[in-house]
Amino acid sequence: LMQSGLFTEMVLLDVVQEKAEGEAMDIMHGTALMNPMRIYAGTYDDIADAAVIVVTAGAAQKPGETRLDLIHKNISILGSIMAEIRKRSCQGIMLVVSNPVDILTYYAAKTSGMPENRVFGSGTVLDTARLRTLLGTKLDVDSRSIHAVIVGEHGDSEIVCWSNANVSGVPLADFFALRGMGDQDLTAAEKEIGDDVKNSAYQIIQKKRATYYGIAMSVRRICSAIVKDEKSVLPVSTVMHGAYGISDCALSTPAIVGRNGVEGLVPVTMSEKEREELLSSAKVLKQNMEGIDFGC
Numbered sequence: 001l002m003q004s005g006l007f008t009e010m011v012l013l014d015v016v017q018e019k020a021e022g023e024a025m026d027i028m029h030g031t032a033l034m035n036p037m038r039i040y041a042g043t044y045d046d047i048a049d050a051a052v053i054v055v056t057a058g059a060a061q062k063p064g065e066t067r068l069d070l071i072h073k074n075i076s077i078l079g080s081i082m083a084e085i086r087k088r089s090c091q092g093i094m095l096v097v098s099n100p101v102d103i104l105t106y107y108a109a110k111t112s113g114m115p116e117n118r119v120f121g122s123g124t125v126l127d128t129a130r131l132r133t134l135l136g137t138k139l140d141v142d143s144r145s146i147h148a149v150i151v152g153e154h155g156d157s158e159i160v161c162w163s164n165a166n167v168s169g170v171p172l173a174d175f176f177a178l179r180g181m182g183d184q185d186l187t188a189a190e191k192e193i194g195d196d197v198k199n200s201a202y203q204i205i206q207k208k209r210a211t212y213y214g215i216a217m218s219v220r221r222i223c224s225a226i227v228k229d230e231k232s233v234l235p236v237s238t239v240m241h242g243a244y245g246i247s248d249c250a251l252s253t254p255a256i257v258g259r260n261g262v263e264g265l266v267p268v269t270m271s272e273k274e275r276e277e278l279l280s281s282a283k284v285l286k287q288n289m290e291g292i293d294f295g296c
């Protein structure tokens, strides 16, 4: 975020105050080489007037753990954070990143005291970036020209919407043909790339303990949409109220993101199978939400 030039001030909070102080010092030293910006370790009072509050606090996956394994630890941590947020009338946007991001987003939306459109999660923005990167590599084309989206849980039940994936409007099958590949190659690539995306975090955590660059770029992308009021269509995690037949949980579907947070969902065309898988993903999330007090 320091490198983005989007902000003039950034305050870091961590339950381990010294960690926030050390990080603030380290990042601040780069401002002389990048963008002028005030960076410091602070308190909840300092974030009351923040344009964007990015929640990244909490336990991270250890090798072999799923995101859903973190639920009870991180709901408890989020509970203490939301209690502080509720005491202050925060006017900005809350972007939840901690995992399991969909369940924590739902929790934050219900307990922060902030309007629902201003509380959402990074969702499958990162997964979608991974998908576009891998597809771009496979097709030897700029990944920014790939239009494809992942919906559902940011996790093992996520769904690639293959049925509407395209390269600048050219259907995927036609672009595969352009590159001398046939239907069988496409089917194999869908399986291989879908699995690779789903397993990316597991692989990175196994190799280097945590993922951080991809998610940092995803957060930067979302913050840009907010701060510059871009009204970008991004697959962020939002509380569902009946779209696609889903309610009472948060998950990712394409949404318009701007200064007011999530300004509306954009219905994505899906095959019958993808639609069913999206419903199953919602079911997985709801099963894991059982027994949690969402204060509603």
Ligand SMILES: NC(=O)C1=CN([C@@H]2O[C@H](COP(=O)(O)OP(=O)(O)OC[C@H]3O[C@@H](n4cnc5c(N)ncnc54)[C@H](O)[C@@H]3O)[C@@H](O)[C@H]2O)C=CC1
Pocket: 013, 014, 015, 016, 019, 056, 057, 058, 059, 060, 061, 070, 074, 077, 078, 080, 081, 097, 098, 099, 100, 101, 122, 123, 126, 154, 210, 211, 212, 215
């Ligand atoms: N949504 C996504 O795509 C991604 C989500 N994550 C998630 O982000 C979270 C953080 O991951 P990392 O930064 O790798 O972990 P980390 O362990 O490096 O940092 C977490 C920090 O949270 C702090 N913390 C714990 N309780 C707190 C509290 N009550 N108030 C303030 N700070 C508190 C810890 O002291 C620690 O410094 C994890 O849940 C991880 O799964 C990480 C990468 C991608």
Ligand SMILES: CC(=O)C(=O)O
Pocket: 067, 099, 126, 201, 211, 215
């Ligand atoms: C950790 C995590 O959620 C990710 O990198 O996708």
